[in-house]
Amino acid sequence: MIVLDNVSRIQRTDTGTLVLLSEASEYFGKDERVGILAAPGTGKSSIARLLSGIEKPDSGNIYREGKTSWPIGFAGGFHPELTGAQNITFLSELVGQDPLESIAFCIEFADLGESMGKKIKAYSSMERAIVSYSFSLSVSCDMYIADEVIGVGDPDMRLKCSAILDQRLENAGLIFLSKNPAQLEKHCTRYLLLIESKLVPCENLDVGVKALMLSNERSAQNPVAE
């Protein structure tokens, strides 16, 4: 469970400050799959970090019950000079997961047996994406956060990703931030729209997409002074 209570998040840019999220209050249950539709460059990743507990909001509070995942498929923790297995071992220890369990999971799920002994710098970008994705899902969480990445690899692999995610979500919640309404529709049952820094309920994603377009045109016509 994650609760946002009047949460705001600003971003400092070279020209001034930008409000990414303004006074958002929302409840995300452990049995929910919530999709957040947002236009590119409007702060999805920052909000994902807030939800994951990596960053603190500028104002308001975030309450969390149970373990929350980092944004699924995040590869930044993998050191290029370490092998896949070494990386997973260290990261597992950091999050309190049994390293052998995680490695076994990655080998079995993504057929990564042969690449586990390779250094990450020798991985193809697809392999890297797959190993970071499988490692994310090897950790049992109560809430999973997805920032645009919900599946990786070729179409077959993506089907496997969906299946494993569905299994995980039998006992966990999901918050999926994306600009892609089709993806949101596939994985979520309730939708929110991030529009003009506000988080608003959205019944129909087609309407949501139109609203985002209108808002984008409007701000292009009258750029807001920052």
Place this chain on the structure above:
Amino acid sequence: MTPIEPHMFKPDAPFFQRIGALIRRERATRFSGGAIGYLWAYLTPVAFIALIVVSFRILQRVPPIYVSTELFVATGILPYVLFRQTIGSMARSVIANRYLLYFSPVTVTDLFLATAVLELLNLIVTVVVIFSLIMIFFDGSAPANLLGVINGFFMAWAIGVGFGRFVAVLGQWSDTLARMVPLALRPMFWISGIFYTATELPNSAIQILWYNPLFHAIELVREGFFLGYESQISSPWYPASFALVFYLLSLILERYVVDNRRARHRL
């Protein structure tokens, strides 16, 4: 399809496990790529000592204390190297490892602590190896007061940690300041009593150099090592307070940088 373990709530990794994992990860990556890898951590101070001993020979300088040049130089250089390396590592690790903050429950404090502990462990190995080698090959005298020596090294480390944390936060905040710090620290090599002692200095110089905390740490090591040697710049309180003050300042500056989203490196 892959079978999945029944879902179980796993508690966060305990503090010591996290620090241990961070230290081992840092050890595995810091010198990766090179042929001799982690030996660099120990070879750097050895090379430093050798270089200065050679220049002592060339300049025909004799240590102001009646001991071998090797031993005298080692007591000056090792605290200095510890101090510089700790500062450098603190500043580097918090930027290089910032993505580990994605893995809850890892915190910035974990990153700093792991680095500080790793530097201390490196130092212990380096000091034991180097002093043993010197005692075997050059000078058989053992430290007169081992606790005093440890205290001196500990102070050099503490200044490195306290001031290093400050420098690290400064570096997160401002690129200019991050680049200025190594330049500003360059004179430390000359003003910390590495190749001379406080007793050799004129009073006017002592008045000024007394404010250099590293000088105290080095002289504390020498007072511990050399029986009967007493220095005018060897207060344990000054370097300890210096370290503590900068540590606290770093917390305040960090608060400001984080709360106002002033960090240069985005997550």
